[in-house]
Amino acid sequence: MNKILLVDDDRELTSLLKELLDMEGFNVLVAHDGEQALSLIDDSIDLLLLDVMMPKKNGIDTLKELRQTHQTPVIMLTARGSELDRVLGLELGADDYLPKPFNDRELVARIRAVLRRTAATSVTPPAAGQGYAFEGWMFDVGRRSLKRESGREQDLTTSEFNLLEAFVTRPHRVLSRDDLMDLLKGHDWSPLDRSIDNLIARLRKKVEQDPERPRLIKTVRGVGYTFAADVKRLT
Numbered sequence: 001m002n003k004i005l006l007v008d009d010d011r012e013l014t015s016l017l018k019e020l021l022d023m024e025g026f027n028v029l030v031a032h033d034g035e036q037a038l039s040l041i042d043d044s045i046d047l048l049l050l051d052v053m054m055p056k057k058n059g060i061d062t063l064k065e066l067r068q069t070h071q072t073p074v075i076m077l078t079a080r081g082s083e084l085d086r087v088l089g090l091e092l093g094a095d096d097y098l099p100k101p102f103n104d105r106e107l108v109a110r111i112r113a114v115l116r117r118t119a120a121t122s123v124t125p126p127a128a129g130q131g132y133a134f135e136g137w138m139f140d141v142g143r144r145s146l147k148r149e150s151g152r153e154q155d156l157t158t159s160e161f162n163l164l165e166a167f168v169t170r171p172h173r174v175l176s177r178d179d180l181m182d183l184l185k186g187h188d189w190s191p192l193d194r195s196i197d198n199l200i201a202r203l204r205k206k207v208e209q210d211p212e213r214p215r216l217i218k219t220v221r222g223v224g225y226t227f228a229a230d231v232k233r234l235t
Contacts, residue, residue: 002115003027003044007037007062008051008077017049017107024108034062045072047115049107050094052078060092067093071157073114077102091202093157096195117158117184131234132168135216137207138234139168146207159184160203167217167227176224200225 004026008014011032018028029045031037034057037048048066052059063074076097095114098107130141137154138147144161146154156164166175166183175183177196204211216229 001025001027002046003029004047004049004111005029005031005037005040005045006049007031007034007054007059008049009033009054010051020104021108021111026111033057034059034065037062038065041066041070041072043070047111048072048074049111050074050076052076063092063094067155067157071155073117073158075110075114091198091205093160093202095157095159117162133232133234134168134171134229135207139164141165154206156206157202159199160206163199163203164207167225168231171227171229171231174220174223174226179224 002025004021006014006017006021006028007030008017009032014030014032018030021028029040031040033054037050038057041048050059050062054062057065059076059078063076066072066074071093073095074093076094077100078097079100095117096110098110132139132141133149136149138149139145140147146156146161146164148154162184163180166180180196200217201211204214204217208214208216216227218226218228220226
């Protein structure tokens with residue numbers, strides 16, 4: 001049974017959502033502010049539903065602090081409908097977002113999609129020797145790590161890791177947004193969804209020397225993206 005931490009200061013809403021998610025077979029813990037949520041985080045939590053607007057510590061600050069120690073999947077909930085909140089949350093490592101008010105069935109579908117993606121990457125054993133080197137980076141699929149050749153490790157969210165794996169295993173190929181959506185299975189993409197572009201921007205900030213002038217992940221205008229680095233397979 002997957003354990004979900006629901007974080008929202010609206011006590012009436014959390015009561016209704018807990019009842020819904022309990023009926024869907026989830027084990028639900030509830031917190032009413034960011035500080036309480038961070039005190040409850042441990043490795044048994046499979047996913048966070050995290051509201052943006054909260055007292056004491058808002059959702060953006062909570063996510064930022066969470067990502068310093070945990071890569072737990074996060075779905076952001078926001079009543080603002082603000083593009084800035086959405087983009088900022090995704091850039092900080094949220095796996096998805098859902099604006100309020102939302103449909104109960106959509107919420108459950110998004111939760112299951114994120115959990116499927118996480119489960120797929122954690123239970124599928126990588127093939128031996130799946131390591132790659134490019135532009136001073138060492139990307140180890142087996143250990144799920146990205147390091148500089150100097151040894152400094154770079155944290156990646158699950159979606160960032162999967163995207164980078166798609167690129168390094170297909171260097172110099174032009175991949176459309178549809179190609180990337182197919183490769184990043186387990187996410188309920190919408191034809192108008194810009195999450196791929198936001199995910200690209202997040203990954204660029206972590207692997208590019210100058211994300212504003214990317215040399216590794218290049219945009220092919222009107223088509224998609226290509227990984228322009230020379231990639232060496234390690235054995």
